[in-house]
Amino acid sequence: MRINYPGTIRIVRLPCTGKVDIIHILRAFEKGADGVYVVGCLEGECRFENGNLQARKRVDQAKMILDTIGIGGERVWMYNLSSSDGPRFAEYAVEMTEKIKELGPNPIKLAHKKKAA
Amino acid sequence: MSTRTPSKLEKILAAGHLAVTSECGPPRGSDPEAITRKAEMIKDYVDAINITDNQTSMTRLCSLASCIHLKKMGVEPTLQMVTRDRNRIALQSDILGAASFDIYNILCLSGDHQNFGDSAQGQNVFDIDSMQLIQTVRLMRDEGKFLGGDEIKRPPQMFVGAAANPFADPFEIRVPRLAKKIAAGVEFIQTQCIYNLEKFELWLKQARDRGLHEKVYILAGVTPFKSAGMAKYMKNRVPGMDVPDEVVKRMSGVPKEKQAQEGIDICVETIQRLKEVEGVKGFHIMAIEWEEKVPEIVERGGLYPRPKVVDD
Amino acid sequence: MIVAEKKPIEEIIDYVKDFQKLLIAGCNECVTVCEAGGKKEVGILASALRMYFMNEGKKVDIDEVTLERQCDHEYLEEIRDRIDQYDAVLSLACGVGVQFMAEKYFSTPVFPGVNTCFMGAAEERGVWSERCQGCGQCILGKTAGICPISRCAKRLLNGPCGGSTKGKCEISKDLDCAWQLIIDRLKELDRFDEYEQIMPIKDWSTERAGGPRKVVREDVRL
Numbered sequence: 002m003r004i005n006y007p008g009t010i011r012i013v014r015l016p017c018t019g020k021v022d023i024i025h026i027l028r029a030f031e032k033g034a035d036g037v038y039v040v041g042c043l044e045g046e047c048r049f050e051n052g053n054l055q056a057r058k059r060v061d062q063a064k065m066i067l068d069t070i071g072i073g074g075e076r077v078w079m080y081n082l083s084s085s086d087g088p089r090f091a092e093y094a095v096e097m098t099e100k101i102k103e104l105g106p107n108p109i110k111l112a113h114k115k116k117a118a
Numbered sequence: 119m120s121t122r123t124p125s126k127l128e129k130i131l132a133a134g135h136l137a138v139t140s141e142c143g144p145p146r147g148s149d150p151e152a153i154t155r156k157a158e159m160i161k162d163y164v165d166a167i168n169i170t171d172n173q174t175s176m177t178r179l180c181s182l183a184s185c186i187h188l189k190k191m192g193v194e195p196t197l198q199m200v201t202r203d204r205n206r207i208a209l210q211s212d213i214l215g216a217a218s219f220d221i222y223n224i225l226c227l228s229g230d231h232q233n234f235g236d237s238a239q240g241q242n243v244f245d246i247d248s249m250q251l252i253q254t255v256r257l258m259r260d261e262g263k264f265l266g267g268d269e270i271k272r273p274p275q276m277f278v279g280a281a282a283n284p285f286a287d288p289f290e291i292r293v294p295r296l297a298k299k300i301a302a303g304v305e306f307i308q309t310q311c312i313y314n315l316e317k318f319e320l321w322l323k324q325a326r327d328r329g330l331h332e333k334v335y336i337l338a339g340v341t342p343f344k345s346a347g348m349a350k351y352m353k354n355r356v357p358g359m360d361v362p363d364e365v366v367k368r369m370s371g372v373p374k375e376k377q378a379q380e381g382i383d384i385c386v387e388t389i390q391r392l393k394e395v396e397g398v399k400g401f402h403i404m405a406i407e408w409e410e411k412v413p414e415i416v417e418r419g420g421l422y423p424r425p426k427v428v429d430d
Numbered sequence: 431m432i433v434a435e436k437k438p439i440e441e442i443i444d445y446v447k448d449f450q451k452l453l454i455a456g457c458n459e460c461v462t463v464c465e466a467g468g469k470k471e472v473g474i475l476a477s478a479l480r481m482y483f484m485n486e487g488k489k490v491d492i493d494e495v496t497l498e499r500q501c502d503h504e505y506l507e508e509i510r511d512r513i514d515q516y517d518a519v520l521s522l523a524c525g526v527g528v529q530f531m532a533e534k535y536f537s538t539p540v541f542p543g544v545n546t547c548f549m550g551a552a553e554e555r556g557v558w559s560e561r562c563q564g565c566g567q568c569i570l571g572k573t574a575g576i577c578p579i580s581r582c583a584k585r586l587l588n589g590p591c592g593g594s595t596k597g598k599c600e601i602s603k604d605l606d607c608a609w610q611l612i613i614d615r616l617k618e619l620d621r622f623d624e625y626e627q628i629m630p631i632k633d634w635s636t637e638r639a640g641g642p643r644k645v646v647r648e649d650v651r652l
């Protein structure tokens with residue numbers, strides 16, 4: 002099954018969202034990402050017990066930090082879906098892309114450009 | 119029993135009468151009349167009046183000054199003293215201050231934690247605890263010495279009391295704890311408000327089994343409910359308070375305008391029942407901001423008139 | 431271990447906003463274990479600060495280092511040769527490490543990145559609680575191994591008070607009553623009788639009350 006999702010998204014594969022740390026999310030923004038979303042298994046269906054729950058807490062932490070430093074916490078989200086649910090995956094990708102479009106580019110990227118100019 | 123101090127309270131107890139004490143909370147301001155007015159209402163119905171020491175950690179006019187106001191009106195005060203706010207220097211100093219005004223009763227307490235009151239961000243002291251405060255007063259009185267070992271000129275002459283809460287947890291420690299306070303030198307006990315009579319009587323029985331009722335005068339604490347709301351509040355919100363469901367039900371079972379009277383009735387019935395229990399040597403009536411009801415409670419409890427004792 | 435908590439980023443920004451070259455220094459000991467000031471937290475804070483300044487249009491260089499310990503000369507010396515490159519150091523060590531850093535690098539401003547809380551244990555993942563206040567004369571031998579000084583809200587040596595309710599302290603339903611714990615364990619150890627021995631008034635001169643303390647061991651001095 003091939004499902005189309007917006008080409009602006011770069012996927013980083015991890016064995017479990019429990020591996021996602023706050024620092025990974027922050028680094029992505031530091032490097033200019035406009036948004037980051039973490040897609041984990043449905044809650045209660047983590048193969049490592051609570052990896053996806055941990056991920057959600059870290060996403061919340063990252064949100065808080067991004068809010069504090071003026072980047073905006075809405076740029077990071079956590080989604081859950083069943084591993085076989087391709088269409089839902091694409092739906093979330095579209096939703097996230099819309100959200101980010103509305104928010105505009107990561108201010109860090111703009112700051113980088115200004116510096117370069 | 120013979121007496122060791124000039125305390126009227128001690129004399130009444132030693133003479134074998136049921137003693138009656140009450141308590142007044144000082145105002146959150148400096149108006150002395152706030153104390154004298156309350157004392158005036160009850161002075162002929164009680165043997166001594168406790169003055170609370172920044173109870174529930176709300177800052178108030180100090181216990182010592184309030185006791186002096188009582189003393190000036192010819193009423194016998196009991197100085198409550200908590201170890202929360204004073205180190206051993208301040209405690210001993212205030213005891214001497216009280217003694218200089220011939221205040222003859224002291225109630226040694228640890229005090230509520232400051233986080234209940236208006237100064238939750240403040241420090242606490244707890245240099246010593248209530249048990250050790252009992253020891254301190256006894257040392258000062260009986261040996262005429264400071265904790266530091268030096269001699270006291272004109273030592274305090276104080277009848278030493280403490281609180282006991284038969285309803286706090288763990289229950290099994292409550293009698294050993296009483297024994298410990300007695301070993302520390304306590305001479306009278308005022309208990310937490312009693313609503314659960316069975317539990318109180320069980321506690322007292324266990325104390326009797328160890329002969330403790332003969333080593334200390336136990337005054338049973340009572341507080342009339344003003345309303346069903348107050349009963350519920352005390353049941354649910356006040357740590358270490360045991361208000362059985364039946365009592366709350368009884369209060370809620372009468373119409374609002376009759377609840378105050380019901381509260382007083384319960385209080386009087388408690389006194390009448392406990393009067394007959396061996397080991398109860400008197401009553402401590404804590405009518406919180408309801409002092410005007412103390413005379414009625416004392417009279418209906420069969421505790422009036424108060425006995426006269428001769429001064430030495 | 432010494433338990434610390436991360437300071438709010440706003441507070442940290444306020445400390446360091448006027449500097450151009452910053453070193454964020456973590457510590458590999460207690461604050462790493464309690465996840466407040468180890469390598470990971472240094473990385474997160476550095477990244478957040480970099481983005482903040484970038485966004486503000488400020489050029490601030492931020493370097494990261496995590497020392498084995500900040501309360502020991504040996505490890506603090508490791509940054510001596512480069513300390514002069516920095517306008518300020520943000521230390522994520524406990525208050526001891528921050529001060530030792532400040533003492534050693536006298537002319538470099540040093541700021542704390544964590545709030546140092548207490549000496550405690552890791553009750554479970556993500557939960558730490560106090561166990562000792564360093565009173566200098568340990569009485570655990572008399573209190574069934576449970577410290578009433580650090581764990582009773584009123585540091586009662588002869589507890590429990592009248593507020594102990596269902597095993598919990600009068601100040602919070604989330605806090606065990608230390609004296610309930612002591613009594614339970616005295617019973618377990620078949621030493622319940624000892625409860626009635628009155629604990630004497632404590633000598634607090636070896637505690638904070640006695641002024642700043644020092645331990646000198648002639649036998650281990652060089």
Ligand code: SF4
Nearest residue numbers: 562563565568569577
């Ligand atoms: S008694 Fe003193 S040294 Fe021992 S655990 Fe408690 S505070 Fe620490």
Ligand code: SF4
Nearest residue numbers: 582591599600607608
């Ligand atoms: S309830 Fe227990 S821990 Fe809390 S202050 Fe009282 S004795 Fe201490």
